[in-house]
Amino acid sequence: MPSKAAPAYDPAPKSAHYEFGGPLGALGVTLAVPFFSYWLPFAAQNGFSLCNFVDYHRAGWRAMEDPAWWKSLWSTEAMIVYLAWYAWCVVCALVLPGKEEKGVELRNGQRLTYKMNAFATLVATMAAIAGWTAVYGIDALLYIPHHWAQLVTATTLFSFALAFFVYGQSIVPELFPKAFEPPMLALGGNTGNRLYDWFIGRVLNPRIGSFDIKAFNEMRPGLILWVVFDLAFVAWQYERIGRVTDSMILTVAFHAWYVFDAEFNESNILTTMDITTDGFGFMLSVGDLLWVPYTYSYTAYFLALHPLDLGVSGCAGVLAVQFLGYYIFRTSNNEKNEFRLGRNPKNLTSFQTERGTRLLTSGWWGRSRHPNYMGDWIMAWAWCLPTGFQSPLPYFYVIYFAILLVHRQTRDDEACAQKYGKDWDKYKRLVPSRIIPHVY
Template sequence: MTTQLNPRTTHYEFLGPPGATLISIGVPSMIYMLYFGCSEATGGCPPPISTENVFHAVTDPEWWKGLWDTQAALIYLAWYMFCVVAWAVLPGDQVAGTTLRTGGKIWYKINAFSTFLLALGITSGIILRYGPESFTFIYEKWVGLATASIVMSVVQATYVYIASFKPGKLLALGGNTGNFIYDWYIGRELNPAIGSFDIKTFNELRPGLILWVLINISMLCEQATRRGGLANVTDSMWLVLAFQGWYVADGLYNEPALFTTMDVTSDGFGFMLAVGDLAWVPFVYTLQARYLAFHPVELGPIATIAVILVNALGYYIFRDANGEKNDFRNGKNPKNLKFMTTKKGSKLLTSGWWGRSRHPNYMGDLIMALAWSLPTGFNTPITYFYVIYFAVLLIHRQRRDDEACALK
């Protein structure tokens, strides 16, 4: 019975264990590379570096010790625990997830948006009471905080991997190969939890996503401190904060939509999702704001309006397409969209946004990603890393979606 419910995985993604190993090393390395490759501390974006200097740095034990900051680690741990306590204490509705292979459903507590508002309220109070200079510590302790988030990712991935061997666990169909490295990376258990605390969905929306906005606010405060107050913050910085803050708020407000995504319904929770949620999202997606903190850019009214229109277009496509999909998955069809019934009995939309494009929500996401980078100007390609990376990520996800549709 256990074998039927949790069959052995025979298909590898990411080139199997070698690929999983390289990505597990490469993702944390890229987080640091994007910092040291675009940082005031190293001399620019990119800084004037040589192979000899890089080799000297990474072979120096003091450089490696410099990645760790005990105070920053304690700050990060306090932030994570704040999110846990907010999840437990703040009121929220109970929403059922999709039907599992066991026939049952997981019930999720919905209060990510409330946690976001609480965090913003506390942050705003600190800044209003003590000035923007009181919230620049994230800019100053960026490396230590990033290291702490990576350590947290490794610890969580290891914990859930070990816990997945307890009897009665429902495993992810793609994470039960028997190879330690691959299963640890991809995620062996589908829905690891401690009591009613669902680890995967909690990490997807709370610690990293909200921290993304808080880091941006810290970058804005750093620029404000240097330029003589919040009134002198550049239009480009306000745009980045507004665009990305709205994106995060939208995702948190529409929290139930998360429970129909591939991450939740199909993927296990391992290092891939842990480091993506906790480290990659907050410390890579804030690259534009961090750049603008030490390299201010004034856009002017015409360029500002143009960038706003680009972001608005992307958001409209993203939200409307996702709205159609989520309504349909939840048994609603207010637009009377056409659909086909597959051999497996499931239904696929064939009109509306999903009749025009295979993945219209991805297109909206990419247009928004471009709008988030445009405020940084065109002096460096590094601030456009997010757009390039996101395109690669979405192409890979599109291929996975197509494979899933083909099986239907």
Template structure:
């Protein structure tokens, strides 16, 4: 075992996030449990969404005490299909053409290179999927709906495997560690991620997981839900489910098309790759974010043209803000300023944007993201709060990210950051927060 000896480059982490090891252990256990709970608590097979409050605990207690329930979480066919899916994504990364770009300069002076072909992988996958459905019919693509629980188990298992692999391998060789994941506590470091950029040769595990297996699977899940509804309705799909499918597929396509932008995010530049990112990328994103589509399979809502237009307006407004803000940021980071936006000089010799979208609040892209998240839930109506779980969770997540970003920027810019906050006082939602 040859852990890196450069303590200046890889100093011991002194502080904890998420309430330290007890908090991270709780999250490690509760994230998979929440994914299962959202299925069993919002399903036509469990008595509604959610089931009657009086029956939730008795039925849950009976299930947890029944060995057959635990056995039912494992599905051999689903595990094989998930493994094939993951291997397919890896093969696409290797085989499909794509440019190689450099990421940001890391603290050891190196700039890691990344292969860009996530959008091409999406296009190939969509072509295969559409061709399959046209050839064999919607019934042939309901596998995901029918094996939902088994696929969740397979994705969680893959997340645990990758988290353990990256944690154990971080002790071998001269690795660049994450500043926040080197506490020496195995529970905490396994969750946060000890190694910054785990790779196998030129294959970067973290960036690959961020954009390919989970995000593209999310779209495939939505398509499977639409196929299941089409089978039940004699080939027709409700306008509400079409909206959800369109919104979420557009969001994924936009993210993959703009793949280079991810290499400046905190996930890539700062956070280590551990169970937190692996389970988020592989299990949480595809199986939690598609909750609205799964709900609409059996709660078949027809919105009509007026409500459809209003919800479409909410989503497109969010997308306009999200894409406009990210466009300004990416242009500025690449040395461009086509709109002549105002900037603030800092003692570090860099500049901060203080006009345009970034003059309205510190994270206008988060605001656009939240509007889109709301639009994904609105087609489900207001009979249950469960389908609004995503937008509620996402709000908390973005507030936490904003808090972490503020802390990092204060360390980076010092007094200049306080001056910046006076110029741009709102955090995420202009005039509100």
């Protein structure tokens, strides 16, 4: 009896539903990300507190009535500086040595190859900054806070341009089908609504030859720039008060630790939804290039303007929160990765699914379906606590990150429900907590 033929591979299936609130939500995020990237530093400059909320915004609206204020947001020099930074990252990705690794199997049965040298790029960048600063001083770093708004503008415009470029990559083969092979589109990026598809990302793995645009932007320009910005704010605080506070040292150390760890374990991204499922559109472009470096470094920006000394006991308390979050984050991820690679040193329990794979039901993954998210969120608190309680502004990150993780958990669960069917229902009964055991 002949076997049933496998369904033909479709590079451009029609998307079944919207995410992020559809076109209206896509428009909202497209406007909100640049807005908050501008607004947060402007608010910090005035020591924003709940008490001066009304006065601050009245003064802000009056300033915006002056055309000179709008002109101050643009600088050709700042655009050149940002383009030079991006070019540096591209050159490093192309020329620095790195191990080649295969990604997950795609719908067409192929596995793309990725060059893992983000950590080498980070080290080269830090060495270049250290050498330049040793010879010429901190003026180059001070360019960043002194031209912050102009750099936000440059990065925002580049994020838009990159999103239009990759969207064009998906459209050109449709216009000239005989000349170009159709790219593989993301399952959620081909709704037919151009605004939404541009935002969410049509092409799953946009590339120029072997250069993977999505993986590159995930791990290099924005993530490494986050550390560069932090160092600039250290220099800025030193310029302003003649020393660097313990709160600033803790904040920058936590951020650097996170980035160095991510870059050192770069291959872990190959199994994330960003790489395996999501297309690359404006959402990832502006998220990777603008939102991550400009808002994740915000606590350091705030401390440069509003320095604070924590003392020994304060530092010890913040360190305890950081170590707890990192321990949960790293050990849970290690459990998952070891298990996926066929190793089970802790003899963790699991059950077989009809797909032939197994789902963990003990260790961290027996306590919560997303324990790594819990560790990540605890670390978010450690990154904000060094600012004290002089303003609610730095704590925006804890709130934003909680919303992000809950949304990501919801998407993960929906994807797993489609992937595992009734086995996922069984897993949810065995592991009822989504992120925080016995809470959520």
